Amino acid sequence: MSSLFLTxxxxLLGFIILVIGRERFSENLSAWVGVGAIGLSFLTTIWVGVNFVNQGQIDFTQHLWTWFSVAGLAPSISFHLDGLSLLMMGMITGVGFLIHVFASWxxxxxxxxxxxxxxxxLFVAxxxxxxxxxxxxxxxxxxxGVGLCSYLLIGFYYHNPANGFAAIKAFTVTRVGDVFLxxxxxxxxxxFGTLNIATILAHAQQVLAYVPHETAFWISVMLFLGAAGKSAQIPLQTWLADAMAGPxxxxxxxxxxxxxxAGIYLICxxxxxxELTPEVLQGIAIIGAVTLIxxxxxxxxxxxIKRILAYSTMSQLxxxxMAVGAEAYQAGLFHMLAHAFFKALLFLSSGAVILACHHEQNIFKMGGxxxxxxxxxxxxVIGGGALAAMPWITVGFFSKDAILGQVYAQGLMQQLPIYQQLYWVGVVGAFLTSIYTFRLILVVFFGQEKTHAxxxxxxxxxxxxxxxLALSTTLGAALKHPVETLLTTAHIxxxxxxxxxxxxxxxxxxxxxxxALIGVLVAGMVWIVFKQPLEKWTQSWLGxxxxxxxxxxxxxxxxxxxLFVRPYQLIAKLLGHDPIDQVWLILPVLVKSGHHAASTRQTGSLREYTSSxxxxxxxLLMVLIAIQII
Structure with a gap:
């Protein structure tokens, strides 16, 4: 496991080589370097994972060097391997490698x-x-680092100002969450006097038990808001749909x-x-439920087509x-893995559709x-089925329904009606997911061809x-037990x-x-059988x-x-001429005025000088007399 740092x-080396080569590299060489770097990282992850399992799944920390040391704060460049980090590494490098391969095409x-x-x-690193x-x-x-790379990649087509604005928006909104973190x-x-994660978790209950509850409350709230920024949850969700500006x-x-x-990982x-602030956990579950609706x-x-998938990402997050808010951490993390499979499949498939249709993205200009x-x-069909949690044959069925079942169970076990209500919100969300997913499939792949593909x-x-595609079926669901084993060893x-x-x-x-199946039926009925009445309703005032x-x-x-942008623009306009600088400009104005007044008195007239x-x-005499009298 000493090769952990190689992942x-x-x-990182791939990034450096490509930056140095940049315009001098051919497309083939750039692809070999870019894809090969992630491929080697994935192979290293497999090697490290096999060693981790063979050695009894014991936590391993690799210390490389001390980053800096200031007044007792000395964080290190150290990598920690446990079941949770291994799961994340496998997902990032494995799915990331497949996305890199597709991107080369x-x-x-x-x-x-x-x-x-x-x-x-650099993003993967x-x-x-x-x-x-x-x-x-x-x-x-x-x-x-991922925030910076998201800005660079979302604004990749920077010649279009709209793409630049989308990148700035993503960067700014996520930075708000970063401030809270x-x-x-x-x-x-x-x-705690340290930022070491293991030390904080080991002493959390003892340390926070001797301080006001508000301290733990605000720590949890700030951590959640940081997670909400990266994972696009209300109130920091507005960047995600506009992030479709990138390739x-x-x-x-x-x-x-x-x-x-990243937000799910941070909370887990x-x-x-x-867990020291159950009211915050309930709030997380509620916000997740509201976001998905x-x-x-x-x-x-x-x-x-890409914005539909973007909003579906926000919904699945x-x-x-909702799962981690109900303390169903393992169910939430397995759905995260399943979502990585089927959402990567859907996005890459949408990219194939866009290229086949000559960069057309409007689903109503496709068809057939x-x-x-x-x-x-x-x-x-398989990716959409997994997204809509179609039963028995898709990985989404085994992950999403587990979340709904455990949220419902939490309500029964804790006698808290809020979790049972959240279960029903999740069910409504599943209904909506089936409708918009199969609306997308029916409009794009059925009907009359509108754009030659x-x-x-x-x-x-x-x-x-x-x-x-294979991982989005029951083959991906076979990973559920190994994932649960890994997470249990990581004390999740x-x-x-x-x-x-x-x-x-x-x-x-x-x-x-x-x-969810009724949702599929509704989608078919609405966009095939009742297509004309739907179009009339959409043109009505209410529709x-x-x-x-x-x-x-x-x-x-x-x-x-x-609330924020226009007041900021107004303040920027008012401060555009720098009023503080204008105040200091009074001094040269006074000096200049004094100089002007003095220079105008230089007339050369002896009579004026004598009278003055x-x-x-x-x-002066009157002033002296007044002083003497006083």
Whole structure:
């Protein structure tokens, strides 16, 4: 396991080589370096994982060097391997490698080919630093690294100003969450005197028991807000849909295996802090539930194929937050892994559709594609089925329904109606997911062809999709038990459900499945049988208002524009001429005025000079007399 550091070193070296070579490298050489670096990182992860299991799954920490030392704070560059970090490493490097392979095909002919892969490699390296860090200072370095890379990749097509604005928006909104995370780090260091994660978790209960409860409360809240920024949860969710401005492989990497999973990882890694504040956990579950409904409604009316998938990502992240808020950490983490498989499949498949349709992204300008690109159609059916948790054959069925069942169980075990209510919110979310997913499939692959599509070829195109397709089926579900074993060794608790409640939980899960299937039926009826009445309703006054509301994702962007952006712009305008500087300019004005007044008195007239002296003498005499009298 001494080779653990190589998992980070390989993509970092790939980034450095590509930055140095940049314009001098051919596309083939850039692809070999970029894809090869992640491939080597993935192979190292497998090697490290096999050794970890063979040696009894004992935690391992690799100290490289001390980062800095200031007044007792001396965080190290040290990587910690346990079941949770191994799961994250496997997901990041494995799915990331497949996305890199696909990107080598997708980005052919694009300007900045080497630049693209340099950013891609740095992104993976930063994410690996985040999940392997043994202290929160190093974790924060990786946290900021993925934020920087997201800005570079979302704004990759920087010649279009709209893409630049989308990158700035993503960077700014996630930075708000980063500020909250930084506050949490300050509070933790104040209480524990260290940022070492293992030390904090080992002493959390003892240390925080002797301080006011508000301290633990605010630490948990700040950690959650930091996680919400990266994982696009209300109120910091507005950046995610606009992140579609980047190339499609970027969307797959950000929204499947890397950046958006950072928030889930942070909460699960620091679960010992959150469990001291059950009210915060309930709040996390509620916010996750609200986010999944808001995102589900928004996805119903989008016309851009990538924005539909973006809102579905936000919705699935809501399920994960609902799970960890209900202390079903293992269920949330397994859904995170399953989501990485089927969402990467859907995003890469959407990229194939976009290329086949000559960069068209409006689903209503496609249609009839199942005959032109049947393999991509199969990928969408399996990936969409996993997203909608179609029973028995998709990985989403085994992950999402487990979340709903455990949330329902938590309500029964703790006698808290809020969790049972959240279960029903999750069921409604599953219903919406089925509708918008199969709406997408029906509109794009059935009906009349509106844009001529050409066939797609190349092993770097179909092989990543084929592997992800297989992992999105029950083959991916076979990983559930190994994942649970890994997480148990990492001290990530499982939700223990009493045998007496098992039948109720199974009934609740089956109920969610049937409602999801009804959603598929509704999608078919609405977009095939009742297509004409639907079009008439959308043109009505009520229909237009509802669609506008859903399309704008309930107007959070407009609200933030009103509350934050416009006041900031007004203040910037008022301060544009620097009023402080203007105040200091009074001094030269006074000097200049005095100089002007004095210079105008230089007339050369003896009479004026004599009268002035006499007048001044009289004034001076009067002042002296007044002083004597006083």
């Amino acid at each position: 980070v070193l390989f993509p 997708y980005m052919r002919g694009e300007a900045g080919y080497a630049r693209f892969f340099s950013y891609f490699n 930063s994410m690996l630093v985040l999940v392997l860090a043994d202290n929160l200072a190093l974790l924060f370095l990786g946290w900021e 930084l506050i949490a780090l300050f509070l933790l260091y104040q209480q 499609t492989p970027v969307s797959a990497l950000i929204h499947a295996a890397t950046m958006v999973t 890694r620091m679960h010992g802090i959150f 808001v995102a589900g409604c928004a996805a119903l009316v989008q016309t851009d 809501g399920y994960m937050f 594609l199942r005959k032109k690109i049947p393999f991509v159609f199969a990928c969408f 050409h066939a797609l070829h190349g092993i770097t195109y179909w092989l990543p999709l084929a592997i992800l 608790p499982a939700l223990n459900i009493p045998l007496a409640l098992e039948q109720q939980i199974i009934h609740a899960e089956h109920q969610a499945v049937w409602i 237009q208002r509802i669609i506008t509301l859903f399309y704008a994702a309930f107007g959070f962007d407009a609200l933030y524009q009103l 002296i006499a007048f001044a003498a009289v004034i």
